[in-house]
Amino acid sequence: MLRTLSERFETAPTLHFPESAPLVVCVHGYGGNSGQFASLRRAIAREFPTLAIDYPTFTPTPDQARHLVQVQLDELEMIGRPFALVAHSMGAVLSLDWVHHRPHPHLTHFISIAGPHRGTHMGWVCPSPLRKLMRPRLDEDPPDAPDVPTLVLQPEFDQQVIPARSMELAGSRLTVVPGEAHNSVLWSDALPPLVRDFLRGGR
Numbered sequence: 001m002l003r004t005l006s007e008r009f010e011t012a013p014t015l016h017f018p019e020s021a022p023l024v025v026c027v028h029g030y031g032g033n034s035g036q037f038a039s040l041r042r043a044i045a046r047e048f049p050t051l052a053i054d055y056p057t058f059t060p061t062p063d064q065a066r067h068l069v070q071v072q073l074d075e076l077e078m079i080g081r082p083f084a085l086v087a088h089s090m091g092a093v094l095s096l097d098w099v100h101h102r103p104h105p106h107l108t109h110f111i112s113i114a115g116p117h118r119g120t121h122m123g124w125v126c127p128s129p130l131r132k133l134m135r136p137r138l139d140e141d142p143p144d145a146p147d148v149p150t151l152v153l154q155p156e157f158d159q160q161v162i163p164a165r166s167m168e169l170a171g172s173r174l175t176v177v178p179g180e181a182h183n184s185v186l187w188s189d190a191l192p193p194l195v196r197d198f199l200r201g202g203r
Contacts, residue, residue, distance in 0.1 A: 021047060021048050021049065021199075022048065022081075022082040022083050022084040022108045022109065022199065023048075023049050023050070023051060023076075023081050023082070023083040023084070024041075024044065024048045024049065024050045024051070024083070024084050024086055024195075024199070025050075025051050025052075025053065025073075025076060025083050025084065025085055025086070026040070026041065026050065026051070026052040026053070026086045026087070026088075027052075027053055027069060027085065027086070027087035027088070027091035027092070027094070027095050028052070028054070028055075028088055028089075028091050029087075029088045029089025029090040029091045029092070029114075030089060030090040032088065032089070032091070032183075033054060034052035034053065034054045035052075036088070036183070036186045036187075037050075037052045037086070037088075037186065039186070039187040039191075039192075040086070040186065040187075040191055040192055040195060043191075043192035043196075044192055044195060044196050047196060048084075048196075048199060053069070053072045053073075055068040055069055055072070056068070062132070062133040065090075065094060066094050066097060066098075069091070069094040069095065069098060070094075070097075070098050070101075070102065073085075073095070073098045073102070073104075074102060076106070077102070077103065077104060077105070077106055077107075080106060081106065082106050082107075082108045083106055083107060083108065084107070084108050084109035084110070084111070084199055085099075085107065085109070085110050085111065086111045086113065086195060087110075087111070087112060087113065087115065088113040088114060088115070088185075088186060089113070089114050089115060089116065089160070089161075089182065090115075090116070090133070090134075091115075092112040092113060092114070092115025092117070093115055093116060093117060093133065095110070095112075096110070096112065096115070096117065096143065096146065096169070099146040100143075100144075100146075104146075104148075107146065107148050108148055108149075109148055109149050109150070109151075109198065109199055110145065110146045110148055110149070110150045110151070111150070111151045111152075111153065111195060111198060112150070112151070112152045112153065112167070112169060112172075113153045113155075113185060113186070113191075114153065114154065114155050114158055114160070114161055114167060114182050114185060115152070115161075115167055116134060116160075116161045116166050116167065117142065117143050117166060117167060117168070117169060118136065118137045118138055118140055118142065118143070118165075118166035118168075119133075119134050119135045119136040119137045119138070119166055120134055120136060120160060120161045120162050120166055121136050121162045121163070122134070122159075122160050122161070122162055136166065137166075138163070138165070138166060141170065142165075142168040142169055142170045143169055143170065144169065144170050144171060145169040145170060145171040145172040149173075149198070150169060150171065150172035150173065151172065151173050151174075151175065151194070151198045152167055152168060152169055152172045152173065152174045152175070153175055153177055153185065153191070153194060154167050154174060154175070154176045154177065155176075155177050155180040155181055155182055155184070155185040156176050156177060156178050156179055156180060157179070157180065157181045158180075158181055158182045158185075159181060159182065160182040161182065173198075175194060177190050177191070177194070178190070
């Protein structure tokens with residue numbers, strides 16, 4: 001049986017972080033897993049506690065995946081510790097949906113990595129349950145960023161989120177990550193300092 005987030009949080013090794021350091025919560029994308037954030041978590045571990053959540057992506061419908069993510073993020077809110085969301089691809093879309101529809105008084109920062117917030121032309125070749133979620137909606141305005149400091153990271157050579165402007169969030173800071181593709185950005189040497197500096201300084 002999977003342990004709940006609160007159980008994993010409470011039984012984690014006791015480490016000493018600055019009181020101002022939020023828990024960095026990583027949310028993977030379609031077909032991904034929590035292990036994709038291993039490099040980032042190791043790189044920032046001396047300064048920020050981290051947690052990567054998992055949810056199945058191949059079997060559930062988008063609504064089921066959304067529910068699974070929402071349940072875990074709701075539990076984080078109930079724990080009551082300040083936390084920041086670092087979410088990749090579909091995980092960023094699902095996390096943003098949670099922010100826009102759930103109370104989140106303990107959320108401090110939101111970082112979207114290659115999130116197709118207005119879909120992607122690749123959505124037409126996605127498995128059928130995903131097509132509605134990922135279909136391109138470029139005639140719409142960019143969604144609003146959360147009401148916390150928000151960073152959008154855009155891999156320079158992303159061939160899955162097309163066009164790149166579908167990653168934009170209104171009111172956010174956008175940074176292009178040079179030389180990286182949709183997934184390679186997660187283990188890029190450039191990612192940890194971008195995340196670390198944003199969490200230190202906010203906007």
